[in-house]
Amino acid sequence: MTSFQYKKGALHAESVPLGAIAEAVGTPTYVYSQAALTGHFQVLDKAFGESPHLICYSVKANSTLAVLGLFAGMGSGFDIVSGGELARVRQARGDMGKTVFAGVGKTQEEMARALAAGILLFNVESAEELEALDAVGRQAGRRAPFGLRVNPDVDARTHRYISTGLKTSKFGVPFEEAVALYARARKMKGVRALGVDCHIGSQLTRTAPVKAALSKVAGLYAELKAQGHPLEYLDIGGGLGITYADETPPSPQEYARTVLEVVKGTGARLILEPGRSLVGNAGVLLTRVLYRKQAPAKTFVVVDAGMNDLIRPALYEAHHALLPVVKQRGKAVEVDVVGPVCESTDVLARARPLVLPRQGALFAVMSAGAYGMSMASTYNSRPRPAEVLVEGTAWRVVRERERDEDLWRRERA
Ligand SMILES: Cc1ncc(COP(=O)(O)O)c(C=O)c1O
Numbered sequence: 001m002t003s004f005q006y007k008k009g010a011l012h013a014e015s016v017p018l019g020a021i022a023e024a025v026g027t028p029t030y031v032y033s034q035a036a037l038t039g040h041f042q043v044l045d046k047a048f049g050e051s052p053h054l055i056c057y058s059v060k061a062n063s064t065l066a067v068l069g070l071f072a073g074m075g076s077g078f079d080i081v082s083g084g085e086l087a088r089v090r091q092a093r094g095d096m097g098k099t100v101f102a103g104v105g106k107t108q109e110e111m112a113r114a115l116a117a118g119i120l121l122f123n124v125e126s127a128e129e130l131e132a133l134d135a136v137g138r139q140a141g142r143r144a145p146f147g148l149r150v151n152p153d154v155d156a157r158t159h160r161y162i163s164t165g166l167k168t169s170k171f172g173v174p175f176e177e178a179v180a181l182y183a184r185a186r187k188m189k190g191v192r193a194l195g196v197d198c199h200i201g202s203q204l205t206r207t208a209p210v211k212a213a214l215s216k217v218a219g220l221y222a223e224l225k226a227q228g229h230p231l232e233y234l235d236i237g238g239g240l241g242i243t244y245a246d247e248t249p250p251s252p253q254e255y256a257r258t259v260l261e262v263v264k265g266t267g268a269r270l271i272l273e274p275g276r277s278l279v280g281n282a283g284v285l286l287t288r289v290l291y292r293k294q295a296p297a298k299t300f301v302v303v304d305a306g307m308n309d310l311i312r313p314a315l316y317e318a319h320h321a322l323l324p325v326v327k328q329r330g331k332a333v334e335v336d337v338v339g340p341v342c343e344s345t346d347v348l349a350r351a352r353p354l355v356l357p358r359q360g361a362l363f364a365v366m367s368a369g370a371y372g373m374s375m376a377s378t379y380n381s382r383p384r385p386a387e388v389l390v391e392g393t394a395w396r397v398v399r400e401r402e403r404d405e406d407l408w409r410r411e412r413a
């Protein structure tokens with residue numbers, strides 16, 4: 001589902017021309033479509049139908065309060081990985097009773113705050129972390145609900161930087177050690193087992209690794225239940241991929257069929273932790289051409305969005321489509337689209353065929369709703385982008401460009 005379309009040669013977010021937003025707010029600016037955000041959530045939710053499930057939107061993909069608020073309003077839970085994300089979910093009035101907490105390096109302070117806030121469960125990633133959680137639970141006079149994140153040693157067949165389910169990865173406890181660890185946990189007074197969790201990686205475009213991992217984890221869940229552990233939840237993580245260029249990830253329906261086929265018979269309530277698939281194609285980054293530059297071997301187009309605004313191309317050589325905000329006619333030439341940051345990896349698109357844009361032309365960097373703003377930094381003392389949410393014919397700034405550290409803004413005032 002895309003809510004970004006050309007109407008009479010101008011690119012729109014729903015019914016708002018992106019050019020109008022750029023004129024009013026400036027660039028670089030992230031623009032999100034509310035219809036796409038809510039639509040993606042509803043389609044995934046529907047795909048799992050009557051099977052007991054809870055969608056816990058993965059906050060790291062896009063932690064903008066307006067986005068979290070939208071999902072909270074639709075009854076979503078949340079998957080968090082830090083005290084900061086916990087605070088954001090609370091600020092957005094998210095339900096703590098539907099929130100799960102993952103991550104290999106939770107501090108005891110973060111655990112204590114999450115426990116006090118009434119979190120649904122902690123996804124524990126090591127034996128020592130389990131001991132720390134036990135200590136936190138005992139100190140609070142409660143049993144902290146937990147699931148072990150197990151590492152099924154399955155190759156997710158995605159970019160190696162975002163693959164998490166191999167035994168060489170830092171994530172989760174080794175599959176073979178899980179049963180013994182649950183047995184140890186039974187003797188602890190500060191924890192109670194409530195689930196089993198796994199997440200094999202992000203931007204998954206095939207169902208086979210999902211099937212392989214979940215078969216192992218569903219087997220483990222059944223074994224633990226048979227041993228009398230009072231488990232209720234099977235957390236299958238996130239990872240469903242999206243189309244950036246020509247990828248053909250499974251549809252939500254196909255994904256749900258694959259999952260439900262494997263977990264049937266466990267009697268578990270499913271927890272899903274989708275991030276990218278809900279927000280990725282619901283957002284674009286608007287940027288303006290500053291200069292064109294002809295080097296001996298290459299044509300460069302310098303734009304005002306850099307790797308501090310969207311780091312995915314620099315970090316993973318990720319592909320993002322670039323659409324001119326006003327449709328251009330003419331012959332395409334091969335250009336490198338680069339940002340202003342002083343790093344050679346600050347390249348938004350390499351050898352991309354584009355009609356050579358004019359200075360001042362606007363582009364939309366597509367599929368930028370996930371891991372865009374949430375990974376943005378102020379490197380080179382650049383302010384992070386503004387953010388806009390569009391709903392039908394209306395739009396509003398949901399986060400201003402200005403930040404405390406934006407000295408440049410004050411310098412000019
Ligand atoms: C534990 C966990 N859950 C959920 C996600 C969300 O993944 P995605 O955005 O690929 O759906 C991630 C990120 O890879 C993760 O590490």
Ligand SMILES: N[C@@H](CCCC[NH3+])C(=O)O
Nearest residue numbers: 060162202203312370371
């Ligand atoms: N940040 C990554 C995905 C990592 C997922 C988090 N475990 C991306 O942009 O694709």
